[in-house]
Amino acid sequence: xxxxxxxxxxxxxxxxxxxxxxxxxxxxxxxxxxxxxxxxxxxxxxxxxxxxxxxxxxxxxxxxxxxxxxxxxxxxxxxxxxxxxxxxxxxxxxxxxxxxxxxxxxxxxxxxxxxxxxxxxxxxxxxxxxxxxxxxxxxxxxxxxxxxxxxxxxxxxxxxxxxxxxxxxxxxxxxxxxxxxxxxxxxxxxxxxxxxxxxxxxxxxxxxxxxxxxxxxxxxxxxxxxxxxxxxxxxxxxxxxxxx
Amino acid sequence: xxxxxxxxxxxxxxxxxxxxxxxxxxxxxxxxxxxxxxxxxxxxxxxxxxxxxxxxxxxxxxxxxxxxxxxxxxxxxxxxxxxxxxxxxxxxxxxxxxxxxxxxxxxxxxxxxxxxxxxxxxxxxxxxxxxxxxxxxxxxxxxxxxxxxxxxxxxxxxxxxxxxxxxxxxxxxxxxxxxxxxxxxxxxxxxxxxxxxxxxxxxxxxxxxxxxxxxxxxxxxxxxxxxxxxxxxxxxxxxxxxxxxxxxxxxxxxxxxxxxxxxxxxxxxxxxxxxxxxxxxxxxxxxxxxxxxxxxxxxxxx
Numbered sequence: 001x002x003x004x005x006x007x008x009x010x011x012x013x014x015x016x017x018x019x020x021x022x023x024x025x026x027x028x029x030x031x032x033x034x035x036x037x038x039x040x041x042x043x044x045x046x047x048x049x050x051x052x053x054x055x056x057x058x059x060x061x062x063x064x065x066x067x068x069x070x071x072x073x074x075x076x077x078x079x080x081x082x083x084x085x086x087x088x089x090x091x092x093x094x095x096x097x098x099x100x101x102x103x104x105x106x107x108x109x110x111x112x113x114x115x116x117x118x119x120x121x122x123x124x125x126x127x128x129x130x131x132x133x134x135x136x137x138x139x140x141x142x143x144x145x146x147x148x149x150x151x152x153x154x155x156x157x158x159x160x161x162x163x164x165x166x167x168x169x170x171x172x173x174x175x176x177x178x179x180x181x182x183x184x185x186x187x188x189x190x191x192x193x194x195x196x197x198x199x200x201x202x203x204x205x206x207x208x209x210x211x212x213x214x215x216x217x218x219x220x221x222x223x224x225x226x227x228x229x230x231x232x233x234x235x236x237x238x239x240x241x242x243x244x
Numbered sequence: 245x246x247x248x249x250x251x252x253x254x255x256x257x258x259x260x261x262x263x264x265x266x267x268x269x270x271x272x273x274x275x276x277x278x279x280x281x282x283x284x285x286x287x288x289x290x291x292x293x294x295x296x297x298x299x300x301x302x303x304x305x306x307x308x309x310x311x312x313x314x315x316x317x318x319x320x321x322x323x324x325x326x327x328x329x330x331x332x333x334x335x336x337x338x339x340x341x342x343x344x345x346x347x348x349x350x351x352x353x354x355x356x357x358x359x360x361x362x363x364x365x366x367x368x369x370x371x372x373x374x375x376x377x378x379x380x381x382x383x384x385x386x387x388x389x390x391x392x393x394x395x396x397x398x399x400x401x402x403x404x405x406x407x408x409x410x411x412x413x414x415x416x417x418x419x420x421x422x423x424x425x426x427x428x429x430x431x432x433x434x435x436x437x438x439x440x441x442x443x444x445x446x447x448x449x450x451x452x453x454x455x456x457x458x459x460x461x462x463x464x465x466x467x468x469x470x471x472x473x474x475x476x477x478x479x480x481x482x483x484x485x486x487x488x489x490x491x492x493x494x495x496x497x498x499x500x501x502x503x504x505x506x507x508x509x510x511x512x513x514x515x516x517x518x519x520x521x522x523x524x525x526x527x528x529x530x531x532x533x534x535x536x537x538x539x540x541x542x543x544x545x546x
Contacts, residue, residue: 001383004381004383005381005384008380008381008384013379122341122342122381123341124340124341124342124345124381127341144339144340144341145339147341148338148339148340148341148382151381151382151383152335152383155335155383194335194336197331197333197335197336197337198336198339200293200298200336201331201336201337201338201339202339202349203298203324204296204298204324204328204329204331204337205324205328205349205350205353205397205398205401206320206321206324206325206350206353206354206401207339207349207350207353209353211339211340211349212349212352212353213340213341213345213346213348213349213352214344214345214348214352214358214361214362214365215345216342216344216345216379
């Protein structure tokens with residue numbers, strides 16, 4: 001929910017989601033095309049700066065969101081530092097530094113490009129975009145319900161956890177484990193009840209056949225698309241230029 | 245005159261056999277303000293869900309404009325267009341990611357063109373004072389704002405009757421006042437309202453007609469002015485007397501207030517009191533007699 005909350009307050013909230021998606025995809029493509037670690041790290045840095053200074057996402061919040069995927073990537077490249085051969089067994093890989101930097105840089109560039117999209121575009125706008133792109137309705141309905149359930153259940157989970165803590169439910173590891181089990185059991189029942197409630201609420205407004213909502217229309221879709229096209233072209237040109 | 249909605253001898257049992265409604269009959273007049281009073285578990289929510297066609301009675305009959313409910317697919321769609329239900333828990337009702345999207349859900353299901361849906365969404369949001377929050381994700385709203393978004397979601401379908409299941413639950417005094425203002429505006433526009441509540445003060449102040457539900461039975465239906473005549477039934481159902489009525493009775497017994505009709509609110513009670521108190525003296529009875537306070541309320545202070 002933090003990501004969606006940041007996106008809702010982003011300076012680029014009103015920019016066409018299609019334009020932002022196009023630019024983020026160009027960033028992904030650039031990350032794939034880049035052939036040297038400095039370029040990929042440069043791309044990652046550029047996307048981070050665009051997100052913070054362009055889209056107006058506070059750097060502190062960007063770091064908070066980015067530390068999880070980037071930390072995961074950093075851990076993920078560690079095995080590249082080692083190599084194994086039948087004769088020598090495990091040993092330091094001779095080209096470990098280069099390979100790790102290449103993979104880490106490419107993955108970081110791709111991740112930051114996508115972070116630019118999700119931190120400036122609320123999920124509701126992305127749903128609208130997917131609908132316009134003819135994404136199957138059933139899939140969109142599931143996504144809508146999952147999104148709402150995520151919001152509702154995260155509040156329920158926090159409430160239950162607080163209620164457990166207030167009655168010394170987390171006073172020791174053993175108590176915490178027991179409380180966690182109880183919480184999961186309660187959450188299962190809660191999910192069931194909430195799903196039934198939402199189904200009933202949809203039926204009460206004649207929505208038993210599917211979930212349809214009105215899309216928000218961006219103020220300047222063509223202007224946004226033009227800017228995204230120019231920026232994407234420039235980005236790809238720089239990356240391709242670096243390859244030559 | 246044919247009532248807008250009528251329930252005749254409704255009975256409903258849950259799948260586990262528990263009786264939720266036993267012989268419940270009531271009728272709602274068009275353009276009226278109605279309150280359904282009852283303790284927890286009395287069957288208020290179950291009854292409201294019958295009126296919206298979410299539940300079907302085990303026996304008995306429901307009529308809309310004199311016509312029996314049609315439980316076919318098309319019949320239910322027509323019923324839910326005219327009778328909207330606002331759920332007690334807004335989290336159970338809000339489906340869409342943003343406020344405007346959620347409000348548009350009902351009108352879109354009516355098959356209206358997008359331009360009209362936008363118009364109705366804007367109107368409904370304005371009616372509940374949420375225009376500025378139209379694009380906000382619903383999870384970022386306060387509880388009171390969520391309640392208002394729920395009302396807007398139903399209002400956008402332009403129903404003739406709106407059912408509100410305990411709309412005041414969980415709201416602070418300021419939010420309650422805002423919600424009552426919204427209800428007043430709707431009532432002034434001719435929308436019929438049926439509100440279930442535990443709040444006898446609100447019920448007495450606001451409603452034209454009150455219905456008492458006790459253990460699944462509709463035990464009383466009366467005009468708000470007739471509250472004192474229903475005291476025995478209301479007390480038996482565990483409903484306290486409205487504070488303004490208790491205070492007025494105490495003041496009347498002491499000869500300090502008298503009004504041509506029973507006050508429904510503290511403002512009306514204050515209007516029934518003299519503007520200026522008599523000068524204090526040792527012989528209070530004489531003083532009161534001089535000031536004429538035991539007589540009907542004077543227009544100007546004596």
